[in-house]
Amino acid sequence: MIAQPKPDEKRARQIAVVSGKGGTGKTTIAATLAAMVAPLVLADADVEAANLGLVFGVKQTEAEAFPGLPLAVVDPAACTGCGVCVELCRFGAIAPIDLDNPVADIDLLACEGCGVCVDNCPVGAIAGVPAQAGVLFVGRSSLGPMVSAELEPGQDLSGRLTTLVRQRAVKEAEGAGLDLILIDGPPGTGCPTIATITGVDALIAVAEPTAAGTADLIRLMDLAGRFDLIPSVIINKIDLSPQGAAVIEAACADRGAHVIARIPFIEGVSRWLEDGAPLQRLPEALQPLHAVAAGLRSEGPVT
Ligand code: SF4
Ligand code: SF4
Structure with missing residues (x-):
């Protein structure tokens, strides 16, 4: 306003x-x-x-x-590789979990900072980090x-x-x-x-x-x-x-x-x-x- x-x-x-x-x-x-x-x-x-x-x-x-909106950053040591965040990210910013990629890997250029993965990670492994816009x-x-x-x-x-x-x-x-x-x-x-x-x-x-x-x-x-x-x-x-x-x-x-x-x-x-x-x-x-x-x-x- x-x-x-x-x-x-x-x-x-x-x-x-x-x-x-x-x-x-x-x-x-x-x-x-x-x-x-x-x-x-x-x-x-x-x-x-x-x-x-x-x-x-x-x-x-x-x-x-x-x-700007806070970007999602994963703590690899805390991530269990459950894949919940991959399913929830509607911007496709998180690579699928597999043997080569056992923990969540977030592409910060694709992350829109919506916070959905931060709020829904069952072990709190993702944090929203403020970014300058x-x-x-x-x-x-x-x-x-x-x-x-x-x-x-x-x-x-x-x-x-x-x-x-x-x-x-x-x-x-x-x-x-x-x-x-x-x-x-x-x-x-x-x-x-x-x-x-x-x-x-x-x-x-x-x-x-x-x-x-x-x-x-x-x-x-x-x-x-x-x-x-x-x-x-x-x-x-x-x-x-x-x-x-x-x-x-x-x-x-x-x-x-x-x-x-x-x-x-x-x-x-x-x-x-x-x-x-x-x-x-x-x-x-x-x-x-x-x-x-x-x-x-x-x-x-x-x-
Ligand atoms: S929801 Fe959390 S624990 Fe599950 S893959 Fe994503 S970051 Fe890892
Ligand atoms: S904050 Fe939103 S856009 Fe960014 S990785 Fe998480 S779910 Fe995807």
């Missing part, structure tokens, strides 16, 4: 920038908006591929271990505090870690007296996206006008609808396909979503970001984002 403020407490407004697919330019747009409205708290909720911090040269001040980072950027995280490969607690990033961002905003949290969300419509958009004040969806981009945006809008959110849509790389852009505009109109900016393809935009996104050298094509940025602190959806 995302921390809720007390009734008389003014809390920071939370805006998530998301996309139905990767490669839409979401992080570029989130970074540009952040540079335009600083100071603020930045939250990189893409815990499987965080890269917002690369843009602003974040100085890391804290790194906190994120515990990721790291939560807090740092300082030129725009304000930044919270991000890194999930270990193969771990599937991305939704939980995303929620922790958001909770810590709220704490940072309270501590620094900042009124805005910009969340750079993950692509897609899975668990981490759900954790990113739950309880936000406004949602911005970045889409590109390709067939896949449109389909993914529609999926994202439908997901957002389940949380009573209507995203404000930015069409990026609009000149790639004016026809595709028209399809996006129609899909947005059908769902009551507003297209708030139309950005052409920008050659070498990442170089501008790598320079630290100095607004004095903002590429012409990104100028429409000034109007979006001007509305980020207003109540309701971004217009």
